């Protein structure tokens with residue numbers, strides 16, 4: 001059993017609903033195991049600029065239901081340099097922090113991996129991002145809540161789209177990962193999803209139109225993953241306006257509304273299980289791993305695997321969406 005007396009916990013990158021549930025679980029599981037906890041504010045910034053606060057069990061009371069993160073978060077450019085990480089390491093030594101739990105996305109876990117390698121520190125990561133772009137876990141913390149937010153918004157858009165018999169392009173988040181668009185489309189009965197994983201394989205919009213996707217439909221909703229790879233919803237709409245002027249086209253960009261809100265039950269449970277598992281992992285001498293859940297079982301995923309680009313898209317989802325949108 002590892003000799004860990006004090007851990008630091010931080011949230012980094014974009015906030016995600018369920019991060020608070022994860023902070024609570026990490027804190028409570030650590031204290032249960034007689035490990036002291038320090039909350040590090042604003043992601044890696046807090047280590048570099050010394051914003052570190054002692055955490056007790058009641059520091060995390062009544063937060064499981066809150067969106068955002070009580071630790072705040074940041075995208076910290078100073079941490080991208082070896083000098084910045086040296087300062088962070090020195091802060092950990094000064095504070096007596098023996099190990100870190102980092103809650104964040106692929107960027108945050110990349111930073112964790114480098115810090116762990118450079119300074120030989122035990123670090124365990126939790127996948128906290130709405131993008132669901134980390135390998136080795138079925139879901140990331142925040143993804144389910146964001147998906148439900150998308151579903152509520154798209155259902156509302158359907159009402160107006162069908163009243164006006166319009167074609168809507170709805171842009172959702174996800175960076176280079178199409179899960180939010182794909183499952184958002186399945187959950188709302190949307191006609192299609194345009195996702196980054198498929199951009200280089202096919203002209204998704206061209207195929208959609210040549211398959212006559214508007215012939216039998218009164219309204220059409222197409223979810224598009226944001227970003228340069230797909231070009232986003234605006235680009236799609238411009239193209240349709242030029243090539244198919246007969247269609248009445250509108251665009252909705254859902255934006256940061258997707259990141260907020262009270263986490264769903266699924267996210268609260270996922271975050272609670274993963275947070276407790278992070279402490280078990282540290283006690284079990286695990287280091288440089290992300291906690292994942294695969295088929296309802298906790299797994300330890302090496303950082304190198306978790307952050308590998310291009311999480312494979314689930315082909316089954318693509319096929320089902322195609323079949324159901326005739």
Ligand SMILES: Nc1ncnc2c1ncn2[C@@H]1O[C@H](COP(=O)(O)OP(=O)(O)OP(=O)(O)O)[C@@H](O)[C@H]1O
Pocket residue numbers: 012013014015044074075076077079080081104105106107108109110111112114128129130131
């Ligand atoms: N290569 C890297 N080296 C060191 N630190 C990094 C690296 N990449 C990212 N980080 C740190 O992690 C922070 C968050 O990364 P990023 O902005 O990619 O978000 P993320 O964790 O992927 O979350 P999300 O994608 O959900 O917003 C960065 O601001 C930086 O402090």
Ligand SMILES: O=P(O)(O)OC[C@H]1O[C@](O)(CO)[C@@H](O)[C@@H]1O
Pocket residue numbers: 014105129130131173174175226259
């Ligand atoms: O809030 P910011 O810094 O503009 O970042 C937006 C990005 O963060 C995410 O919400 C989470 O990674 C992405 O889906 C999106 O591209």
Ligand SMILES: [Mg+2]
Pocket residue numbers: 013105106107129131175
């Ligand atoms: Mg990311």
